[in-house]
Amino acid sequence: MQKSNHEEATEGVAGHAAPRSLPRLARPRLHDTVVEHLRQFIVEGVFAPGTKLNERELCETLGISRTPLREALKVLAAEGLIDLLPNRGASISRMSEAEVRESFELMSGLEAFSGELACERITAAELAQIKALHFAMLACRARNDLPGYYSRNQEIHDRINEAARNGALRQTYQSINRRLQALRFRSNQQSGKWDEAVQDHEEMIQALEARDGKRLAAVLKRHLLEKREAVLPLVSGDGTGTKNLVKSTDA
CATH class of the missing domain: 1.20.120.530 (GntR ligand-binding domain-like)
Incomplete structure (x- = not known):
């Protein structure tokens, strides 16, 4: 099975075979990619305003863990594209x-x-x-x-x-x-x-x-x-x- 860029980058670190700089390069790329994918979903109407996001399904669709997903959601919340509420998760922002x-x-x-x-x-x-x-x-x-x-x-x-x-x-x-x-x-x-x-x-x-x-x-x-x-x-x-x-x- 083909490994993701994130898995390949972290595998080298676990085995001490890859240069230490690799994880620091791979992680921002993964982060930016997730943010961009979610932003595109919002822009093109895959997610309607007011819709609650399902983290599990998003992780499966994008092939990522919840940590980079949640980091991306924080970025989109700062941009005003989603709302993050304690114990209620993330939902797409709705403009009046x-x-x-x-x-x-x-x-x-x-x-x-x-x-x-x-x-x-x-x-x-x-x-x-x-x-x-x-x-x-x-x-x-x-x-x-x-x-x-x-x-x-x-x-x-x-x-x-x-x-x-x-x-x-x-x-x-x-x-x-x-x-x-x-x-x-x-x-x-x-x-x-x-x-x-x-x-x-x-x-x-x-x-x-x-x-x-x-x-x-x-x-x-x-x-x-x-x-x-x-x-x-x-x-x-x-x-x-x-x-x-x-x-x-x-x-």
Whole structure:
């Protein structure tokens, strides 16, 4: 039976045959991988808001022990994606309608400011990378590949924020955006809304190429507020879409 990276790394330590540095390298990789998998489950709707997580089934699915799982859950709790309650385990956080409205309103301002600064500071290489992501995103849309589309979509927004080169802005942006990713993903599940988002991205690329900060800021602000209006009707229906990695109680 093939051994996991975690088992291979720890086996060397037990037999005193592997360099001492291996466990310290393997553990962060395992930790990051678990966090990323769980975050993706939340974003893509495998877990509906309010759902209680079953640790045993998650461990079996991911092929890990409970220790790295619980460490990952603490990270996601710090990001506001899950709630950890004493003696009650972990459940997916649920945002109220007011929180959704206010968070998208704030994100629209953060993205607009990112766009203004990016137009002043972006390099030709960075712009080329964003354009390549844009074309890859369009290819995903043509295949109706929503996860692939969303991944590239979010990377475009993230790279615009990075190109702004403002550490305080980036920290705030990442914190707020983590809580909105699942809703941003769901906003594209209607074909009409998806096509509108693609058109917005076309305008973003044009504004970046022209280094037109005011135009890009306006497009980004409108884009985020349109997302808000698309997802608000979905907030009351957040009990749907739960798949088979959750149960009402943890075994």
